[in-house]
Amino acid sequence: MAKKEYSFYPGCSSQKLASGSNYQVAVDSMCDVLDIQLNTIPDWNCCAASIGYAEGGELPRLALSARNLALSEQANPGQDVVATCAACWLATRETKERLHHSDDLMKETNEALAAAGLNVKADQNVRHMVEVLVEDIGYEEMGKHVKKPLEGIKIAGYVGCQTNRPFGIDGESFENPKYLDKLVETMGAEAVDNYDKKVSCCGGALAFSEPEKSQALIKDIIEAAYDGGADMIVTPCPVCQMNVEIYQNDINAKYKTKFKMPVVYYSTLMSVAYGKNAKEAGLDGQVIAAKQLNDIAAK
Amino acid sequence: MSANTAAVERYRNSFLKEVEANVEEGNWVKMCMQCGVCSGSCPFGPDWEHPPQELFMMIRAGKREEVLTSSSMWMCTSCYNCIARCPRELPITHIMHGLANYAHRLGIAPKNQPTRRFAKMFWDNLSKKGRVNELKLGVSLYFMNGFVSGIKTALAALPIGISMYKTKRLNPMEYFGGHGVKDTSGLHAILKKAREIEDAKMKKF
Numbered sequence: 001m002a003k004k005e006y007s008f009y010p011g012c013s014s015q016k017l018a019s020g021s022n023y024q025v026a027v028d029s030m031c032d033v034l035d036i037q038l039n040t041i042p043d044w045n046c047c048a049a050s051i052g053y054a055e056g057g058e059l060p061r062l063a064l065s066a067r068n069l070a071l072s073e074q075a076n077p078g079q080d081v082v083a084t085c086a087a088c089w090l091a092t093r094e095t096k097e098r099l100h101h102s103d104d105l106m107k108e109t110n111e112a113l114a115a116a117g118l119n120v121k122a123d124q125n126v127r128h129m130v131e132v133l134v135e136d137i138g139y140e141e142m143g144k145h146v147k148k149p150l151e152g153i154k155i156a157g158y159v160g161c162q163t164n165r166p167f168g169i170d171g172e173s174f175e176n177p178k179y180l181d182k183l184v185e186t187m188g189a190e191a192v193d194n195y196d197k198k199v200s201c202c203g204g205a206l207a208f209s210e211p212e213k214s215q216a217l218i219k220d221i222i223e224a225a226y227d228g229g230a231d232m233i234v235t236p237c238p239v240c241q242m243n244v245e246i247y248q249n250d251i252n253a254k255y256k257t258k259f260k261m262p263v264v265y266y267s268t269l270m271s272v273a274y275g276k277n278a279k280e281a282g283l284d285g286q287v288i289a290a291k292q293l294n295d296i297a298a299k
Numbered sequence: 300m301s302a303n304t305a306a307v308e309r310y311r312n313s314f315l316k317e318v319e320a321n322v323e324e325g326n327w328v329k330m331c332m333q334c335g336v337c338s339g340s341c342p343f344g345p346d347w348e349h350p351p352q353e354l355f356m357m358i359r360a361g362k363r364e365e366v367l368t369s370s371s372m373w374m375c376t377s378c379y380n381c382i383a384r385c386p387r388e389l390p391i392t393h394i395m396h397g398l399a400n401y402a403h404r405l406g407i408a409p410k411n412q413p414t415r416r417f418a419k420m421f422w423d424n425l426s427k428k429g430r431v432n433e434l435k436l437g438v439s440l441y442f443m444n445g446f447v448s449g450i451k452t453a454l455a456a457l458p459i460g461i462s463m464y465k466t467k468r469l470n471p472m473e474y475f476g477g478h479g480v481k482d483t484s485g486l487h488a489i490l491k492k493a494r495e496i497e498d499a500k501m502k503k504f
Contacts, residue, residue: 012431015478017470019433019463045429045480050377052425053396054403054418058323060426063493067486112493116485165379166392174383201342201378208440209417210343210374217342246459287462 004136007076007124008038009068009092011085012046013238020085020238022285026267027084027129029281033145033274034137039079041072047091050162051205062105063112065095070113070120080125082132084267086162086237093126093167130236130266131169134179139186147275148299149188153292155269156192156225156233157181160240161201175199183266184234187273192228197221202243211247218244219251222261232262232290234269241265245287262290272297302501303405307363314363321501323397327389331355337381337391343374351381351391354398367402373414375399404501416443428479429486435474 013020014027031038045068046052048061056064069092072081083089099106099122110119133142157180165174172179177199181191200221203214221244225233235241245263252259264286271281278297283290300308310317318325331352338350349357349371357366372395381391399415402408408415417440424436441456442449463469470477480486 012425012433012478015430017467017473018478019468021468022466043480043482045486046425046431048422048425051414051418051421053400054415055400055422056426057400057404057494057497058397059497060490060493063489067489108496109493111496112489115488115492116482118485118489161376161378161380165383166390201376201380203342204376204378205417205421206343206374206376206414208437209413210346213343213346214376246462249458285466285468287466287468 003035003037004132005037005039005076005079006082006127006132007072007079008040009044009072009081009083009088010040011083011088011238013085013242019242022282023084023238023241023265023267025280025282025285026265026271029271029276030267030274033270033276034133034142036132036137038082039076041068041081042075043071044068047088049087049091049205059105059108059112061091062095062098062109065092066099066109066113066120066122067116067118068092069096069122069124069126070118072124073121074118078124080127080132082127082129084129084238086128086160087239089126089128090162090167096122096124096126128163128169128236130163130179133183133266134169139182142183142270143186146186146188146273148273148296150184150269150273150293150296151188153189154192154229154231155184155189156195156228156230157184157198158195158221158225158233158235158240158244158263159198160235160237161199161204162239163236164199180234180236180266184269187269189269192225192230195224195228195230197224202240204239204243207239207243207247211250214243215247215251215254218247219255219257219259222248222251222259223257225261226259230261231292232264234264234266236266248288260288262286262288262293264290264293268293301406303407306405314361314366315359317363318358318398318401322394322401324390324393325397327394328355328358330387330389332387334386336384336386337389340380340384341374342376342378342380347371347374351395354395364407366398367405367407368409370409370412372396372399372402373408373412413443426487426490428477429483430478430480432473432477434469434471434477438474 014024184191207214375395441452
């Protein structure tokens with residue numbers, strides 16, 4: 001297949017020594033195998049995620065994402081914008097749609113951007129990396145590169161919220177999307193059937209401001225994975241990954257559970273299956289080690 | 300006259316009109332048919348003083364004070380379940396954000412609401428250098444209720460911090476710098492202009 005190029009919006013958590021830096025490592029390894037070239041948007045900024053609204057309001061918030069789109073149009077004209085973070089994707093795609101829906105917003109946003117000599121058309125597609133995999137690469141092609149099938153591992157596909165709603169992946173339902181399960185099986189692992197918490201909320205940013213309420217949600221997400229016989233959870237979202245992985249000790253202390261469930265990214269699974277070593281797959285970024293993946297990567 | 304008093308004066312007879320004019324996506328409120336699917340779909344549903352469909356009816360009933368000073372809309376986790384399921388396709392998540400932002404701008408949102416305070420910290424953090432400084436965000440969150448409680452919270456969170464540090468997902472040096480955009484002055488100019496345009500719309504009262 002010919003090399004595919006995208007205008008890449010990495011997002012704050014993907015940066016060096018940030019909370020999702022291991023995600024980026026695995027994405028780079030995965031893209032290397034699939035011949036995907038990510039052209040980073042020069043000088044990209046934060047999208048304000050789903051919590052910036054309170055202080056930011058409507059126009060300053062949209063202007064943030066519009067700046068990224070404007071920079072993308074300059075540096076990578078004609079290329080689809082691709083994000084790996086669910087919140088980055090959502091905010092950017094929402095901005096594109098809102099600007100096209102309202103002439104006033106388009107005008108006001110461009111007035112704001114003009115303060116830095118920028119202008120936005122917002123006519124590129126704004127896509128999540130998962131869409132690139134499913135739609136542009138396809139399961140068959142993804143499967144062709146598997147060198148070490150992830151045999152004997154049972155995985156709960158936790159899609160979460162913002163990769164799934166309000167936009168979601170074409171052809172998938174909001175209530176029971178199947179792409180993550182298909183991807184797990186394409187890598188040679190077994191997907192947990194009927195994982196009932198696959199699109200439930202982990203609390204998102206409110207894991208910080210409302211820790212008890214959020215951890216009650218996270219507990220249910222992990223418990224359902226254990227109930228389905230899962231060895232680990234896989235997710236496409238850096239906030240889901242962090243929230244579901246790092247609070248397990250606190251949850252154990254509060255609820256007298258014994259959770260020790262690894263939570264990995266789809267790109268982690270793919271990198272290992274594609275024969276990358278533990279470091280290249282970002283496995284050294286696991287707070288809860290995914291031992292079965294480490295073993296396969298070491299083979 | 301404060302922005303809040305000005306708004307009360309102008310929209311004396313209709314809180315719905317006030318919401319339609321000033322709240323992001325507020326023109327959708329009247330479309331709610333009170334089915335309650337949003338409230339039943341909300342992950343923090345039981346924690347809302349007034350769930351979304353109740354807020355919508357309260358807006359139409361003119362219960363301005365009760366709506367805007369409520370902690371309810373601050374319970375939104377942005378999961379978008381309500382949007383995906385609403386039979387009338389109301390952008391409920393955005394309306395909740397809009398109501399929260401409007402109450403915050405008028406200065407009448409509950410002062411100590413933790414998500415309100417966190418959201419402000421998040422915006423201040425990201426807009427300073429254009430990218431989130433995760434370490435400073437965490438530290439300011441832990442210390443938001445003062446020094447003593449901050450030390451307690453920070454100590455409780457320390458094991459998580461250490462595990463993130465060990466896995467190279469947290470950088471202690473970020474406290475003294477950290478990531479940012481190169482064109483900070485351009486970014487600040489954009490945000491300033493955007494804020495001016497938005498404020499000018501409010502001043503039309």
